[in-house]
Amino acid sequence: MPETRSSERIEISLQQLRDIAFLSRLEVPDESLEELRSDFLALLNHFKQIDELPTDGVEPMAHPLELSNVFLQEGVRCPAEPDELLQNALEVDSERRVIVPRVVE
Amino acid sequence: MSSEYEIVVGLEIHTELCTRRKAFCGCPNNFKVPPNTNICPTCLGVPGALPVLNPEMLEFALRVCLALHTKINQRCHFDRKHYFYPDLPKGYQISQKYRQIGVEGFIPIETEDGGEKRVRISDVHMEEDTGTLAHTEAYVRKGTSTVNYNRCGVPLLEIVSHPDMRSIAEVSSYMHRMRDLLDFLAVSDCRMEEGSIRYEASVSLRPFGQEEYGTRVEIKNLGSFRSVEQALEAEIRRQKRILASGTPLRQETVLFDENLKETRPMRSKESSSDYRYFPEPDLPPIVISDERLNEVKQTMPPLxxxxxxxxxxxxxxxxxxxxxxxxxxxxxxxxxxxxxxxxxxxxxxxxxxxxxxxxxxxxxxxxxxxxxxxxxxxxxxxxxxxxxxxxxxxxxxxxxxxxxxxxxxxxxxxxxxGEAVSDDAQLVQWIRDVITENPDKVESYRSGRTNLIQFFVGQVMRLSKGRAQAQKVKELLEEELGG
Incomplete structure (x- = not known):
């Protein structure tokens, strides 16, 4: 591993933090940003450390379990009724459509 | 002026696969039912519900990969693509980003001079469709929209081409060939009017002879051959105008207005292109054995x-x-x-x-x-x-x-x-009746208006109630009238 890589620290700006919070639909008050940044950096730097391990020739792992080809079986039906599920919606109109906040101008 | 630039187009095709059930749950793949009828905890993204892959989707995807001559990743997996929108209840779409089922293939298309060329396919991947949003006026006025989740989780196949098309005619041929392929493989019902095939085009211009691509603009949400062709025409016009004015083009995403026949930039709602992909932990990887691949090959419907x-x-x-x-x-x-x-x-x-x-x-x-x-x-x-x-x-x-x-x-x-009348005597009888009934027309015919023969044939056919052979009647008529 090149020396320089391990010595570099990851930096993250408050604006980047705000953008990430927005993408995750998290509301973070300004006074909490600093604390969040240090937590975030601790995580990122931990991953950076893992990054330094030699992984040449190692297949990227897509799943932690030694499992593959799990397929839907014939005849399997969902136990929940659609009407029951619709009760989770805040509001449903007379034609069974779920009403949500407007998403067009 | 217009011939200064070469057109460079790439196309993404999204097609709904006509499997019997949805991609990752047992719900019927049929959204022509009352709203929110074919829904379950999995396709609604209820916490704790787990997706399981529908093997039919995998088979359909393999057929397409084989027909497009792609390399098949016999080990592949799904990834999550995150964004928030009410038609996507999980908050992410299950897709394939890092290891798609098929990569690097091709499809032959027709060129403008009647020849053929190959358009390279960069990848084929499996994903799921979203629900359908409606913005009817009454709701919009109240500050709301409505969602129907019947389509949510319906299997989709995305086919991405390289930017290998050089004219709208080539794009058109590509779309037609691809539609035929999906139709004959029996993987899609190809009902464009119902949205079962959707397109996104990327287009750029470059001076003829230039190796490097120009700035690329993406056109989203195109639902028919016609709208793709018209949107490309409009966007090419717009790019030429901007380039002619000496202004550099911006790399952006545009929408096509079908009524105004013009493209306009999409409002960038947010810096939303960060989809934060990561491997889908709820679905184990797919391993396609040589045997399975052969089976699919052997049972492919003919193109x-x-x-x-x-x-x-x-x-x-x-x-x-x-x-x-x-x-x-x-x-x-x-x-x-x-x-x-x-x-x-x-x-x-x-x-x-x-x-x-x-x-x-x-x-x-x-x-x-x-x-x-x-x-x-x-x-x-x-x-x-x-x-x-x-x-x-x-x-x-x-x-x-x-x-x-x-x-x-x-x-x-x-x-x-009843059976056809081929008895000449009967036919001649009808012909004589017709001649007797129409002395003036016979006169005209004999004085040179020979196209009246059709009239006489028609009359005889009427008398025979369609049982006479028209050709035979014509021959006999010519004999009788000539005499």
Whole structure:
């Protein structure tokens, strides 16, 4: 591993933090940003450390379990009724459509 | 001026796969039911519900990969693509980002000079469709929209091309070839009007001879061949105008306004292109064995080219007829059945009936071949009767029409029609009756208005109630009138 890589620290700006919070639909008050940044950096730097391990020739792992080809079986039906599920919606109109906040101008 | 620039286009195709069930749950894949009927905890993203892959989706995807000659990643997996929108209840779409099922293939298309070229396919991947949002005015005024989740979780296949197309005609050929491929592989119902195939185009211009690509603009949400073609025309116009003014183009995403026939930049709602992909932990990887791949290969339905070739080489149809009769898989299947039912010597007449009468009827009524009420066997029998001169072509057509308009089964109508009259004496009798009834027309005919022959033929046909052979009547008429 090149020396320089391990010595570099990851930096993250408050604006980047705000953008990430927005993408995750998290509301973070300004006074909490600093604390969040240090937590975030601790995580990122931990991953950076893992990054330094030699992984040449190692297949990227897509799943932690030694499992593959799990397929839907014939005849399997969902136990929940659609009407029951619709009760989770805040509001449903007379034609069974779920009403949500407007998403067009 | 307009020929200064070369057009460079790439296309993304999203097609809904016509599997019986959704991609990752047991819900029926059918959204023509009342809203929010085909929903379950999995496709609604209820916490704790787990997706399980529908093997039919995998098989359909493999068929497409094989037909597009892609390299198949026999180990592949799904990834999550995150964004928030009410039509996506999980908050992410299950897709394939890091290891798609198929990469680097090609499809041959027709070039403008009638030649062929290959458009390279960069990847084929599996994903899921979203729910459908509606923005009816009454709701929008109240600050709301509505969602129907029946379509949510329906399997989608995305096919991404390299930017290899150089004209709108090439794009058009690509779309047609791809539609044929998806149709003949029986993986999509290809109903554009219902959104089962959707397009996104990326387009850039560059001076002829320049190696490097120009700035690329993406056009989203195109639902038909026509809208892709029109959107490209509009966007190419817009780019030429901007380039001519010396301003650099911005790399952006635009929407096509079907009414104004122009493209305009999409409002960038947020810096949302960060989808934060990561491997889907709820679905284990897919491993496709050589045996499985071979099985899929062996059971692939034939593509349009193969079906056409068969019609030409085995049944002796003209390339034109074979082309017309393979416009869709359903029509090709029906045509093949009818041609087979008729036997070798009937193949060409059956094909003629298909092209003229059957397709004529479908065009008139706007019906699809699946809704054609006469079976391939019945049609072949009808054509055989005509060919063997047991009934006249005119009578056969009348019976077919009457049967199609619900006046009885073709068999009953044919029985009632009676056999063709080929007795010359009877024909001559009718001809003389017609001549006696129309002395003035006979006069005109004899003084040179020979096209009146059609009138006389028509009159004789009327008297015979369609049981006379028109050609025979014409010959006899010419004799009688000439004398």
């Amino acid at each position: 349009r080219d193969t079906v056409m070739k068969l019609m030409i080489e085995e049944h002796g149809l003209t390339p034109y007829a074979a082309d017309v009769l393979t416009a869709s898989r359903a029509l090709a299947d029906y045509s093949r059945d009818a041609v087979r039912a008729g036997g070798k010597e009937m193949a060409v007449p059956v094909a003629n009936w298909l092209q003229n009468t059957v397709l004529g009827y479908l065009n008139e009524t706007g019906l699809e071949i699946a809704a054609f009420p006469v079976s391939a066997q019945e049609l072949a029998d009808l054509v055989r009767k005509v060919e063997e001169k047991k009934i006249t072509a005119a009578a056969a057509k009348t019976c077919l029409r009457e049967s199609l308009s619900g006046k009885g089964s073709l068999r009953d109508l044919l029985a009632r029609q």
